[in-house]
Amino acid sequence: MTGKTSTHPAPADSGAHAGEEFILEVGPVAHGGHCVARHQGRVIFVRHGIPGEKVRVRLTDAGEKAKFWRADVVEVLEASPDRVEHFWRAADSGRAWGAGHPPVGGAEFGHITLARQRRLKAEVLNEQLQRLAGIDGPVAGWSGDAVEAAGEAADGGTGLGWRTRASFSVTTGGKLGMHAHRSTHIVPVRGMPLATDAVNALNLWDIDLQGIERVEVAAPANGSRPLVLLAPGGTTPKRLSRIAAQLPDDVSVAALDPETEEVQQLRGRTWVQETAVGHEYRVTGAGFWQIHRDAPGALVGAVTEFLHGGGFLEPGSVVADLYAGAGLFTAVLADAVGETGSVLSVEGATGSSRDARKNLHAAPQVEIEQGRVERVLRQKPRNFDALVLDPPRAGAGKDVVRQLVAAAPRAIAYVSCDPASFARDVGYFQQEGWELAGLRGFDLYPHTHHLETVALLTPRG
Template sequence: MPARQARTALDWTDRVLELQIGPIAHGGHCVARHEGRVVFVRHALPGERVRAVVTEDGGGSFCRAEAIGVLDAHPGRVEPPCPWARAGGCGGCDLQHATPATQRALKTEVVREQLRRLAGLDSDVTVTELPGGALGWRSRVRLAVDAEGRPGLRAHRSHDVLPIADCPIAPAGLLEPVLADGFPPGTEFEVARDGDGRRHVDGRPGPVVARAAGREWQLSPGVFWQVHPALADVLAETVAEWATAPRGGTAWDLYGGVGLFAAVLADQVGREGRVTVVESSRRAVEDGRAALADLPQIGWRVGKVERLLGGLGARPDVVVADPPRKGLGRTMVDALAAAAPGRVIHIACDPAALARDVALFGERGYRLAELRAFDAFPMTHHVECIAALTRL
């Protein structure tokens, strides 16, 4: 049978399957098998028996499905607090159908499995809860506008816009006044609540106030800050604990944003030391310079880390790296290992990317000394990890 005909024969789209659900997988779905094929199922939990409708099928070894009925439920299953957290619904939340404790247990399995599979490491790391609970934590929400000018959220793996009345993971009262307004069809905009409790729509009115590590930043529109209100402080405290930069030493803060970790490192190296921040966003650097103007030991470089790393000068005692979701990758790990810092602190929002980077560092003489994982994105499959790697 020609390949094209084989793909057509395997197209299960819209077919309803009865499935025995297997383990959680990285990406917010569970794994099941049916007639020799893998089925990635959203809105299911390990050990359940469900009915699921196939939503995508490219004709290969796997397809994607959504649970539409539960025949045997996991003990951690609950009714989702949002009506859009269902088949055909919003793409933002993957785990509203599980208790917060069950969500953290599933995320723990994912982090450990990624480290075992990609880095060959057995870890006892546990995903821990952050203050504030599982709802109302998302301080920044990006909304899309449909063809009729109604703001909403994107459907799962789609550009379709779902008009909403509210979002339970956003702070109470943040979205309702905004959702009542009209917007130009086809546009997008961001709604945020800052450290003073003020609402900002696409950065208006004025700068967004952010606080962490005992300091305050005035953020320009679009400048990155952690979306969970407790995470910036938790990460800064962990960096302070693990960095142990010597007085008068040298530290690099790569992908450093507005200098949250640079502020911590500057306190450790003192005025006789040196901290270099490398960040590609000029606005973030300007905001960071303004907020940390009292720390002359911090130097700022605007540009891509990949281009600037070779010109940063003296060997660093410690490097803090908070790269994009894809991680550092082989080229950057090679470059950092060649710089020979005694310690690398790696922040990651994707456990698979972190595990790949840990494996690459292992090939270059670094070992994983510390690892913590935080449930910084409740109701979703995402998890924030921070790792310390030391030279052997």
């Protein structure tokens, strides 16, 4: 329910030098939300800095034999002109460490102006494309200078209040919290500035959550009924019901199995109703949906512009939506091809595939298949005019790329939330005789290092 980002932070072996502090010159930005610095020949990935700054850092992950160390900025000695006061005390590295604990993850760029954030994200995308795909020249639609903003009119240019989905942990004392980056440490929170008012209005920090391991929240941008998922950590059904009773009556509440992602109704619905690009979508439990309120429209617009503009999507076309989720792109593709065309929609997650069937039951030109993309393409070979590819963070991979090329589409629109896996896959497409014919980058995760890309890939020549 929280998008493609992991909700299970990986604990790190902090190493013998963790806690040591020294002064560094911050180097270039790198993929992953940090900048590169060096100390006595060793690479250190520094979070909460800006290239060109002189800072004091605290080592957070520094094993003696590690190839590189990790560190947080605790004091800025020479600030970048693009540094601003962090909007969230819990995520401000200097303030957090001054209070004796690490900052929460999820707003690691909050100390940087939005304009510089978007330039840094473009630098990361450019570097990944050059290093992993050998692309360092111009690409249609991509200036290479900055990723595009989304939803500026709604947030007043602050980059706040855009998350319609949020994931929280729970402290041992039963308080709502969030994990520090690469740490098991949970910082209690009383507010989430990146989330919409509907998420914050639930006041989850006022509820005793003892016995709960994780809390997932979805509050659709259309104002429909929110859903709170409680992942129990050994608590009883009676305790779950007691917690649910503390939430407003117009909020649905369900129990979430952390292992299977199955949901059990406690009150109201086990799904939310989303609205995007002229369609209604049911999204069950922890099923995937874009977390920025304006993301569905921005991404669908970019995909259809690439495919329509190239003449690859029109009435009668044969297309496929791969890693389709609840059917965001499928519904729009069905509109475009009409009843004389066909859309194959493939999704691996059982719950999301069920949602897609419900969302698209009135579109006879759509065929819904649940299963791995590579298996479905083997079992249902056909020639496609165009494909839409929206894989998880890990990307599609070499084997899937080869299958897609073998299906002989005229074009592929590739939607990605990870510049590294995207650039790697672009490299695989190039090895198969394809080229990157169009590219746009979007800032759908302001104040974080994440970005979204939409690309057009076509056979070379």
